[in-house]
Amino acid sequence: MSNIEPSHQSSFSIHGIGVSSGIAIGQAHLVSNALLEVVHYQLPPHLINEEVTRFDNAILTVKKDLEVIRSSLSKNAPAELAAFISTHLSMLADKSLSEVPKEIIRKEHCNAEWAIKQQMDDIVDQFEAIEDEYLRERKHDVVQVVERVIKVLLGHPRQAPNLTKEKQQQENAIILVAHDISPADAIQFKQHHFAAFITDVGGVTSHTAILARSLNIPSIVALQRARDLINDGELIIVDGSLGVVIVNPSKEILAEYKLRQDQWSLEQQKLKRIKSTKAVTMDGTTIDLYANIEVPEDVEAVKASGATGIGLYRTEFLFMNKREMPDEEEQFQAYKQVAEAMHGLPVTIRTLDLGADKQMNPDSVSDCANPALGLRAVRLCLSEPQIFHTQLRALLRASHYGNIKILIPMLSTLSELRQTKLLLERAKISLSKQNVPFNESIALGGMIEVPAAAINAEAFAKELDFLSIGTNDLIQYTLAIDRTDDAVAHLYNPLHPSVLKLISMTIKAGAKLGKSVAVCGEMAGDAKLTKLLIGMGLRQLSMHPSNLLSVKQQILHSQTAKLISNARKVLNHTDLEKIEPLVAKFNLQ
Numbered sequence: 001m002s003n004i005e006p007s008h009q010s011s012f013s014i015h016g017i018g019v020s021s022g023i024a025i026g027q028a029h030l031v032s033n034a035l036l037e038v039v040h041y042q043l044p045p046h047l048i049n050e051e052v053t054r055f056d057n058a059i060l061t062v063k064k065d066l067e068v069i070r071s072s073l074s075k076n077a078p079a080e081l082a083a084f085i086s087t088h089l090s091m092l093a094d095k096s097l098s099e100v101p102k103e104i105i106r107k108e109h110c111n112a113e114w115a116i117k118q119q120m121d122d123i124v125d126q127f128e129a130i131e132d133e134y135l136r137e138r139k140h141d142v143v144q145v146v147e148r149v150i151k152v153l154l155g156h157p158r159q160a161p162n163l164t165k166e167k168q169q170q171e172n173a174i175i176l177v178a179h180d181i182s183p184a185d186a187i188q189f190k191q192h193h194f195a196a197f198i199t200d201v202g203g204v205t206s207h208t209a210i211l212a213r214s215l216n217i218p219s220i221v222a223l224q225r226a227r228d229l230i231n232d233g234e235l236i237i238v239d240g241s242l243g244v245v246i247v248n249p250s251k252e253i254l255a256e257y258k259l260r261q262d263q264w265s266l267e268q269q270k271l272k273r274i275k276s277t278k279a280v281t282m283d284g285t286t287i288d289l290y291a292n293i294e295v296p297e298d299v300e301a302v303k304a305s306g307a308t309g310i311g312l313y314r315t316e317f318l319f320m321n322k323r324e325m326p327d328e329e330e331q332f333q334a335y336k337q338v339a340e341a342m343h344g345l346p347v348t349i350r351t352l353d354l355g356a357d358k359q360m361n362p363d364s365v366s367d368c369a370n371p372a373l374g375l376r377a378v379r380l381c382l383s384e385p386q387i388f389h390t391q392l393r394a395l396l397r398a399s400h401y402g403n404i405k406i407l408i409p410m411l412s413t414l415s416e417l418r419q420t421k422l423l424l425e426r427a428k429i430s431l432s433k434q435n436v437p438f439n440e441s442i443a444l445g446g447m448i449e450v451p452a453a454a455i456n457a458e459a460f461a462k463e464l465d466f467l468s469i470g471t472n473d474l475i476q477y478t479l480a481i482d483r484t485d486d487a488v489a490h491l492y493n494p495l496h497p498s499v500l501k502l503i504s505m506t507i508k509a510g511a512k513l514g515k516s517v518a519v520c521g522e523m524a525g526d527a528k529l530t531k532l533l534i535g536m537g538l539r540q541l542s543m544h545p546s547n548l549l550s551v552k553q554q555i556l557h558s559q560t561a562k563l564i565s566n567a568r569k570v571l572n573h574t575d576l577e578k579i580e581p582l583v584a585k586f587n588l589q
């Protein structure tokens, strides 16, 4: 990072919520929201020809950009991506986008951005009237292409996938500054190596934040106006641990942070020494430390972390940014790849949890009033049995190649579980008829992430092989706090006594029926909560690989007997204000 020099512009800091620790120093790269920035202005007649040329040049620039992206796609890039870019190129070449806006400029004497935006709105309206769902959804492609053109017209730097080769080489020193990033956008960033990631909105356990954590780079959300206050190319420091961004730091601050950055890397290096050490407390309790993954490529990080299994594979990311749903074969290959790479270690694969903030496409917005309470996860799968059947068949086929377990998200009633079991049976029968091998006794687990399921955990434990507590949603639904909304992020607290009670009830239900209980929500990866969770009786934690070693360090310094008595004291409290200091005090013991 030798190119980083302090700036002479005035320095200031912005505060948000740190969602992934560490320190990054680099140049701001503004991810724009160009469509919102288009204004309308009139031009005098003598400037019309110039405006038309400006428009033509923008189209040409986008064409060249798209061609560069297509030719520089890595071999591992999903096949759809090239097709996707080709579609965008043909849309760009179509008269409706390359010619009609010029007629609008000439006729209405308006600026080019406004003209193409008007034309886009017209085309989108036409698409919306189409009955065929697939064709109707193509409106998103039109919007994306137009957004690219508008960005060029507005003189914005282009989006992440548009970076030039030269800029890509410097990605390590680039910090993404966005108003918001959808999980579908964020998953694409996995191909890049940015230094950090900051957004104006978002909550600690929003899926965007979870993905940011899985990129293992410092990230801050809920900065409110970062995109307005920071200029492209400005030098910024991101302190993910404190949730602070320093813009244009002075020489002294920069030197101080470079020192802190070195210390942080040193600590991370030291943690690596316990990678192969078994996660056992000082009095001999073994804890299974598993990893959460989003895409098969994450297995590399799982191995580097020393995890002894995968406790949550969020398969919905396989469905994002695709023109079509992945078919059985594509899903099978992805699941098999993970199962084989883990060489017999457990791989818990969760069935599709689409809906709420996880949409297939960055531009899809759910039109129901409360998407988190709507048709998501297992509810969606049961309402689309063909999609579910395809996934269950793919999972069963992959079970022949490793130690796969199936996990069902968002269960709230036993009838959902029973319907799922029927569909699983049906998938097994169809494979048997075709003589396709699979693991007949594949384990089936359920996520406990809706209070109704936690309260009724015993009944679920009776009919399942294992339980996994999804604390992200359990907290959201118990406390009635939207996990993606920064306005209520301060109320989102895993230590709330009601949340702890529900976790405790689930652990007891599992223990009573001899079924294993894991936590796979973000609580599992928070080292400040490790001692409490072990004390409450958990013996399996699944988290992002980047958190695993700091959690293991806590375990290695613990006495289970002491943790149990401490946890009992915590659970006896009904007041959050008493619980927080108590947990902090017990962590120091």
Ligand code: PEP
Pocket (backbone or CB within 6 Å): 210, 312, 314, 353, 449, 469, 470, 471, 472, 473, 474, 520, 521, 522
């Ligand atoms: C959870 O809700 O805790 C969980 C692990 O699932 P997700 O974060 O994918 O909703």
Ligand code: MG
Pocket (backbone or CB within 6 Å): 409, 449, 470, 472, 473
């Ligand atoms: Mg969940």
